[in-house]
Amino acid sequence: MPLRQATRDDTAEIWRVRYAVTENTLTPGRITDAELHAYLEDFGRGWVVELEPGRIAGFSIGDARDGHIWAMFVDPALHGRGYGRQLHDVMVDWLFAQGHQRLDLGTQPGSRAEAFYRRAGWRPLADGLDAHGDKLFELHREDWKPHAANP
Known part of the structure; x- marks a missing residue:
């Protein structure tokens, strides 16, 4: 599963997947x-899993500021092929390497993504949903376990 940093050249494929x-x-x-x-060039970084040149399986993008x-x-x-976990883990590792002690994200309540994040160790925030109706989650550095350590 070739994982590499995303660039603006990946824009069309990122939108196709999205x-x-x-x-x-x-x-x-x-x-x-x-x-x-x-987000790719100024605020943060992104990664893609590239199946073949010009064709990606998925992507992740994080904000280094917060x-x-x-x-x-x-x-x-x-x-179900492990691409999501690979993208997740490189993103989480990179964001923690930027000095953050706590990461956050939002996702649709009851979605496959919510179940995925819970399995990866993310915990829902008590205050619930954001302005877009997404369920809010957080992950603290001390709770982070690489994939091999998570069931």
Whole structure:
């Protein structure tokens, strides 16, 4: 599973994967290419699992300023192959290496993603949902266990 840092050249594939998902959907145009590029180049970093040149299985993008996982998605046709966990773990490791003690994210309540994050050690925040209706989660550095340590 070739994992590499995402670049603006991955924009079309990132959007292809993002709009293919059936949970945590996004209205096309709500986020611009410029916004995506800012997260990849200015505020944070992203990774992709590249199946072959120009074709990605999924991506993750995190914000170095505040330890927020901004996006993480895998092509639904490729679920269950470990790509999500690979993307998750590199993102979490990188964000903690930026000095954060706590990471956060939001996801659709009751989704496959919510179950995935719970299995990875994330805990829901008591204050519930954000302005978009996403359930809020956090992960503390002291609670982080690499994939091999998580059942």
